[in-house]
Amino acid sequence: MVKDVIKLKDASTFESTPDSCWQSELSNAQISLDDLLSRLNIKKEHFDQFYDFSNFPIRATESYLKKIRTGDPSDPLLRQIIPHVDEKAELPGFINDPLNEEAFNPVPGVIHKYYGRLLLIVTGACAIHCRYCFRRHFPYKQNLLTGEAQNRALDYIENQKNIREIILSGGDPLAANNNYLFQLTQKLSLIKHIHTLRIHTRLPVVLPDRIDNGLMKWIEQWIQSSENHQLVFVIHVNHPNEIDSSVKTAIEKLKKFDILLLNQSVLLKGVNDNENILIELSERLFNIGVKPYYLHTLDPVKNTAHFMVESQRAKALHKAIRAKLPGYLTPSLVREIAGEPAKTIIQ
Ligand SMILES: *Cc1c(COP(=O)(O)O)cnc(C)c1O
Numbered sequence: 305m306v307k308d309v310i311k312l313k314d315a316s317t318f319e320s321t322p323d324s325c326w327q328s329e330l331s332n333a334q335i336s337l338d339d340l341l342s343r344l345n346i347k348k349e350h351f352d353q354f355y356d357f358s359n360f361p362i363r364a365t366e367s368y369l370k371k372i373r374t375g376d377p378s379d380p381l382l383r384q385i386i387p388h389v390d391e392k393a394e395l396p397g398f399i400n401d402p403l404n405e406e407a408f409n410p411v412p413g414v415i416h417k418y419y420g421r422l423l424l425i426v427t428g429a430c431a432i433h434c435r436y437c438f439r440r441h442f443p444y445k446q447n448l449l450t451g452e453a454q455n456r457a458l459d460y461i462e463n464q465k466n467i468r469e470i471i472l473s474g475g476d477p478l479a480a481n482n483n484y485l486f487q488l489t490q491k492l493s494l495i496k497h498i499h500t501l502r503i504h505t506r507l508p509v510v511l512p513d514r515i516d517n518g519l520m521k522w523i524e525q526w527i528q529s530s531e532n533h534q535l536v537f538v539i540h541v542n543h544p545n546e547i548d549s550s551v552k553t554a555i556e557k558l559k560k561f562d563i564l565l566l567n568q569s570v571l572l573k574g575v576n577d578n579e580n581i582l583i584e585l586s587e588r589l590f591n592i593g594v595k596p597y598y599l600h601t602l603d604p605v606k607n608t609a610h611f612m613v614e615s616q617r618a619k620a621l622h623k624a625i626r627a628k629l630p631g632y633l634t635p636s637l638v639r640e641i642a643g644e645p646a647k648t649i650i651q
């Protein structure tokens with residue numbers, strides 16, 4: 305049984321190595337609007353400093369900040385992290401939980417919508433706060449996978465015999481430390497019908513040092529603990545400027561293993577709603593060995609309407625990139641409609 309005590313023989317070896325500095329970069333990621341603007345040499349009047357966004361403060365790692373152009377208030381990477389005055393707008397249809405995740409939350413920490421796979425909310429923490437985030441109003445406090453809640457989640461998985469794949473999500477699952485991940489997946493290893501572990505993470509892009517030795521051991525451990533075990537990484541890049549040499553190095557480490565590496569993006573007004581940028585994004589992903597998987601249309605989450613790309617334009621953009629890229633570099637344009645058995649592919 306999953307509840308049995310598992311001997312963690314040398315869990316300590318899965319702790320981050322001492323030379324890894326990602327934890328301090330992660331804990332220093334919160335930044336005030338003033339500090340952000342002064343660092344980037346951008347005048348205050350471009351943004352409204354009186355808007356109260358304290359329930360979703362600005363967060364961005366040093367690795368991300370250094371990829372933003374200074375002096376450019378419309379930089380596409382800046383736009384993803386800066387609270388725009390338009391966040392204040394209250395628009396019909398833009399609500400806290402448009403995906404109705406609440407209805408698919410059978411036990412704390414589990415979101416189970418689709419056949420054969422489910423999502424574990426490993427942590428509410430992220431290294432970067434993406435202003436368009438579809439979980440920016442998610443009730444993380446009620447979904448912590450600690451203590452008894454973790455046992456309940458594991459029991460739920462154990463009882464759902466058709467589940468083959470566990471998606472580690474959040475927040476960012478890799479914001480959890482190696483020791484925690486190791487303990488969690490060791491318990492998942494005991495559930496024989498689980499074959500695939502999928503990691504939905506932005507950290508290889510916004511905190512490349514996170515791919516440290518302990519994480520590599522963890523990956524190896526999962527893959528080698530059963531011949532049925534597979535691993536999928538779905539990273540999250542929206543704009544080609546997010547990919548620099550340190551991201552490439554992080555991905556190269558992952559490529560040492562037999563892992564499927566995919567990317568998902570969100571189509572965002574003022575960030576990547578442009579044919580050439582989307583093409584360049586696919587080509588850069590290919591260059592680092594990652595296959596474009598999904599291009600999501602924005603979920604109508606409260607405070608994010610300024611990122612919405614109108615549906616006709618989304619389709620036209622997708623058609624335009626499809627005409628210029630090989631099929632394997634064209635992500636599927638998808639929308640999530642609550643209650644559907646899968647993401648809806650937009651033709
Ligand atoms: C998007 C999503 C998945 C994964 O869907 P795939 O099409 O397999 O990538 C799984 N569960 C939930 C709740 C999701 O929102």
Ligand code: SF4
Pocket residue numbers: 429430431432433434436437438439440474475476506
């Ligand atoms: S990293 Fe993912 S979960 Fe975290 S804020 Fe960005 S989109 Fe949301």
